[in-house]
Amino acid sequence: MSSRVRHAAVLAASFAVLLLLWQVAASVLQTRALPEPARVFGVLVSGLASGEITYHVAITLGRVFVSFILAMMIGSAIGVALGLMTRTNRFFDPWLILFLNVPALVTIILCYIWFGLTEVALIVAVAVNKIPNVAVTMREGARTLDRSYQDLAQVYEFGALKTLRHVIVPQLAPFLAASARSGLALIWKIVLVVELLGRSNGVGFQLHLYFQLFDVPGILAYTIAFVIVVQALELGALQPWERYAGRWRQ
């Protein structure tokens, strides 16, 4: 318990030093380009109070959620299939490398051209950017699947659902966690770009707006609100799930 308290103290001190540095830099420079922390937090608080920030963050969060789930499901299915089937993998591996190397911006532009400036285009663009990464990680995971557990499930007639839930997914859990974490980090960033290029709401759209107005406090307020939500997801969802899934490792 005391180590947890110490950990929290270090975290608080770390943020305090960062804020202090910001404050010092802002007071010394006295420029519109770097507002003082107090002003930024003022904008943040009023934005939250009026519901404007909450609205746009919620919109973005919804988009992140849908594309994340879609990318994880499709990417895992492709990755596990390729990991289990050597010959299929040999054929599709070049495709995977190709898609892995297509710049995110190209995918986004093409999706908007093909599907119009729509929600579907956004979701597809974000998911397509992420699917190859998930597939590559999950392919490695599938290669580590233990044949003897498969035999066990077959002999004792677990059936498809039980086998998936109790035999396959637990073996893939570390790989799922790895691709979920890197996936969340990537998707957050791409969603903003996609919003900036073709949507009329969401954090990306707002950042674009404040960029045109040269409103730095607005940009930073949205950034902070956004980072807090991502951290909350990491600490409140991803890490507890990982601890739960790994509890059998003493």
Place this chain on the structure above:
Amino acid sequence: MSSLIVDIEEKHFAVSSDGADCVLKDIKLTADAGQFLCFLGPSGCGKTTLLRIVSGLDREYTGRVVLPGKEGAIPPKLAFVFQEPVLLPWRTVLQNLHLAMTEDQVARGLADQLLEAVGLGDVKHAFPGILSLGMSRRVSLARAFAVEPDILLMDEPFVSLDEATAQGLRELLQKLLSEKPATVLFVTHDSREAIRLGQRIVVLADRKPTNIVQDHAINLNDRDRRDTAKVEALRQDLDGI
């Protein structure tokens, strides 16, 4: 209950481009329901392959296998005790048993009874990682009986244990079988173990492809099986091939 029929014409493994490697040829036998049959043969002669074919895990062979079943249309229930315990490390001991069982068996509390019977009642909520090899093997044995099998396949289930632990597990197996009879195919390379357990010993040849070279009925009572002199005398017959 009906008999077990094994009739394997040929089993090949594709090893290289220049041909295939035949491991089993003309393995034909019938085992009466409830018989304890030991397959005895040296390591690597194809005993595990034989069990995998009987279990349905390996279907790439020519021939047929008919499992012993109950009367009527109920499909025969099979249990397999692998050479390694093969417990899911991310599920508790009790969950490992429940996963293999039907809902009805779980509801009857069969898993708890069996874990008590194998002396592991107090670790049923533990994860298998903390168990010793001997304990894990007992869980694996309990799981096999938890599905109430008609046929029980065992692939050298007591190797790499010290003799006292192995003997303890053999006695446990016999006790469980006396309460829940099943046809047993038990694979081993240890002729003493085969004599102590088997009602019938089928000896497989040390060559490729292997086939059956001897088929002994063992008419010993429980006292004789513990009598070292009698066991050694029988071993002479088995080893003198």
